[in-house]
Amino acid sequence: VVIASLISPYWDSVATTAGITAIIVLGLYISNSAGALSVAHAALAGMGAYTGAVLTTNFGWPFIAAIAAGCVVAAVGGVFLALVTLRMNPLVAGLTTLAFGETMVVIAYNINYIGAASSFYGIPPDTSLGAVYITLAIAMFFAWRFESSRLGLAARACRDDRVAADAAGINVTWVKTAVFTLGAALAGVGGVLSAHYILVVRPSDLSFQNSLPLLIMWVFGGSYFFVGPVFGALTLSFLPELLRFSDQTRYMLYGLVLTAVIVRRPQGLIGRVPLGSTWSPLRHLRSRPKVPEDPHPGLEEPSDADRELSS
Amino acid sequence: MVLFLQQVVNGLSTGSTYALVALGFGLVFSVMRVLNMAQPDLAMVGAFVAYLIAAKLLPLSLTTTTSMALGIGVFVLVLLGGMLGAGVGGVILERTVIRPTRGTYILIPFIATAGVGIFLENGANVLFGSNPVSIPEVIPYDVISIGGVTFTVMQLISFVLAVAMMVALRFYVKRTRWGLATRAVAEFPDVAASCGVNVNRVSVLTVGIAAAMAGAAGVTIALLQTSADPFMGLALGLKSFVCMLVAGNRHIEAILAVAFALGVLEALVGGYVSSQLRDAVAFALLLAILLFRPSGLFGSYAT
Numbered sequence: 175v176v177i178a179s180l181i182s183p184y185w186d187s188v189a190t191t192a193g194i195t196a197i198i199v200l201g202l203y204i205s206n207s208a209g210a211l212s213v214a215h216a217a218l219a220g221m222g223a224y225t226g227a228v229l230t231t232n233f234g235w236p237f238i239a240a241i242a243a244g245c246v247v248a249a250v251g252g253v254f255l256a257l258v259t260l261r262m263n264p265l266v267a268g269l270t271t272l273a274f275g276e277t278m279v280v281i282a283y284n285i286n287y288i289g290a291a292s293s294f295y296g297i298p299p300d301t302s303l304g305a306v307y308i309t310l311a312i313a314m315f316f317a318w319r320f321e322s323s324r325l326g327l328a329a330r331a332c333r334d335d336r337v338a339a340d341a342a343g344i345n346v347t348w349v350k351t352a353v354f355t356l357g358a359a360l361a362g363v364g365g366v367l368s369a370h371y372i373l374v375v376r377p378s379d380l381s382f383q384n385s386l387p388l389l390i391m392w393v394f395g396g397s398y399f400f401v402g403p404v405f406g407a408l409t410l411s412f413l414p415e416l417l418r419f420s421d422q423t424r425y426m427l428y429g430l431v432l433t434a435v436i437v438r439r440p441q442g443l444i445g446r447v448p449l450g451s452t453w454s455p456l457r458h459l460r461s462r463p464k465v466p467e468d469p470h471p472g473l474e475e476p477s478d479a480d481r482e483l484s485s
Numbered sequence: 486m487v488l489f490l491q492q493v494v495n496g497l498s499t500g501s502t503y504a505l506v507a508l509g510f511g512l513v514f515s516v517m518r519v520l521n522m523a524q525p526d527l528a529m530v531g532a533f534v535a536y537l538i539a540a541k542l543l544p545l546s547l548t549t550t551t552s553m554a555l556g557i558g559v560f561v562l563v564l565l566g567g568m569l570g571a572g573v574g575g576v577i578l579e580r581t582v583i584r585p586t587r588g589t590y591i592l593i594p595f596i597a598t599a600g601v602g603i604f605l606e607n608g609a610n611v612l613f614g615s616n617p618v619s620i621p622e623v624i625p626y627d628v629i630s631i632g633g634v635t636f637t638v639m640q641l642i643s644f645v646l647a648v649a650m651m652v653a654l655r656f657y658v659k660r661t662r663w664g665l666a667t668r669a670v671a672e673f674p675d676v677a678a679s680c681g682v683n684v685n686r687v688s689v690l691t692v693g694i695a696a697a698m699a700g701a702a703g704v705t706i707a708l709l710q711t712s713a714d715p716f717m718g719l720a721l722g723l724k725s726f727v728c729m730l731v732a733g734n735r736h737i738e739a740i741l742a743v744a745f746a747l748g749v750l751e752a753l754v755g756g757y758v759s760s761q762l763r764d765a766v767a768f769a770l771l772l773a774i775l776l777f778r779p780s781g782l783f784g785s786y787a788t
Contacts, residue, residue, distance in 0.1 A: 264590075264591060266775060269730060273771045274772070277765070280765040284761065383719070386599060425603060426603075426611060429601065429603030429605075429606075432597075433597050433600035436593060437582055437586055440590075
């Protein structure tokens with residue numbers, strides 16, 4: 175990354191954007207580490223971005239204070255979402271966050287103070303490559319400590335088996351809310367950094383179209399270990415640029431690589447355990463390897479169902 | 486009153502395109518618990534097949550005919566072509582992406598098919614360019630007026646097509662042998678498999694049929710707007726997705742009804758309140774339904 179940024183200002187901008195995305199995806203990872211499914215991290219980051227941008231531009235706050243404020247606002251959004259989606263299954267929770275994100279887009283379109291449809295301009299360019307990667311390093315250190323902390327372990331337990339975690343004395347409500355809020359706060363930091371780099375915040379930045387890539391990076395990189403999402407974000411941010419030799423077809427290749435990796439390695443590039451591997455209502459429907467040849471023919475015929483499933 | 490009815494008619498026409506994509510979404514999701522994010526892009530494939538047939542393959546005299554009967558004949562040809570193109574795409578999608586990933590965590594097939602969607606969008610972008618291609622008006626532009634409410638023949642056809650597709654799909658699911666197998670897999674996949682249902686074949690059929698319906702939607706939209714562009718699936722996808730969720734995926738009729746209702750609601754909000762709030766209707770509806778009836782208005786299969 176450092177080498178890339180030294181080569182040209184173009185790679186500098188790619189690296190900065192990639193770093194910011196990595197911070198937000200890391201937030202997504204932490205939010206979802208207790209089994210929630212958030213499709214609204216672009217909206218949470220966007221809330222942080224608007225807050226930070228308004229504070230530095232209109233009130234002249236220092237950059238650090240704006241980051242803190244954006245972080246708090248996104249965290250408040252996170253608490254709200256976490257409490258609403260607490261008891262839902264992952265699908266319904268995901269869709270609720272989707273609807274939340276789209277609602278935020280509409281709200282942003284209708285507040286004139288933050289520029290409404292014509293976006294929020296005039297933000298001071300405070301973000302630099304160094305600042306982004308220092309923040310990313312701090313966030314990764316935080317995520318690393320989080321993974322082995324009591325809260326991180328409790329979150330993992332909640333994700334793998336909520337009922338068992340409850341029975342083991344873990345306060346599932348508290349853990350899920352706390353973890354989601356932490357992730358949302360991190361996304362808010364990413365949002366403020368992004369606002370002070372791109373220098374404009376648009377309502378459409380909060381939409382599902384921008385949350386989907388975050389989700390893709392998270393699953394692509396590996397959803398069970400904190401290096402995975404950072405790796406996924408950096409890889410998928412650089413991939414279209416590295417594919418620039420085929421300018422027209424690069425996003426086509428991007429889609430192809432993405433699909434191939436997910437189909438071949440559903441657990442993501444980094445990590446061993448696939449997402450949701452412990453429980454799935456349709457686990458019997460997975461295509462399985464062929465039933466091995468019976469070493470003692472005639473002893474036990476495989477049932478019709480086995481044949482059907484293995485065919 | 487006339488203005489109101491006019492908005493309703495326009496809304497029904499938009500709703501019919503949502504319906505065709507939403508029916509496919511609902512079918513695939515209810516049978517395999519897979520959110521097929523490539524569905525709206527298969528509609529785009531159908532639209533471009535329609536473009537190839539109508540603008541490149543057929544002579545100009547056929548596609549700009551003034552005879553209504555001939556126009557409808559050409560439309561049927563284009564429609565079948567679009568459905569076939571998208572249907573084949575759907576079968577390939579099932580074999581390569583959905584089959585290896587179904588039954589895993591819900592995000593895995595979601596993201597894998599979203600990748601296919603990105604591939605299709607940008608593939609079409611490479612082949613046809615990002616500017617919309619224009620498609621001749623296959624159906625002669627005749628305006629029908631009933632008591633001051635006007636609509637084109639194409640709008641009428643899109644409405645009839647959506648209803649006809651729903652009826653056909655309903656017949657398939659409720660009255661045929663493979664439909665029975667499909668319902669069995671949707672209800673209890675394990676039991677269906679142990680009773681000898683060929684789950685893989687049901688899966689191919691389901692995705693293929695859903696893709697063909699998306700193709701029909703694509704052709705309809707292409708001919709309604711007389712244009713198609715590689716990224717037309719994006720706007721369509723989210724709306725029809727919402728239709729499927731609000732209706733729940735248990736009843737095919739419900740999806741159609743909700744799609745029409747959403748189209749009409751959007752047209753009314755756009756016409757009377759503000760055009761900015763138009764797109765918010767779908768998500769306000771979704772939020773309300775998810776909070777009070779998480780399995781949709783008319784019930785869904787268990788997830």
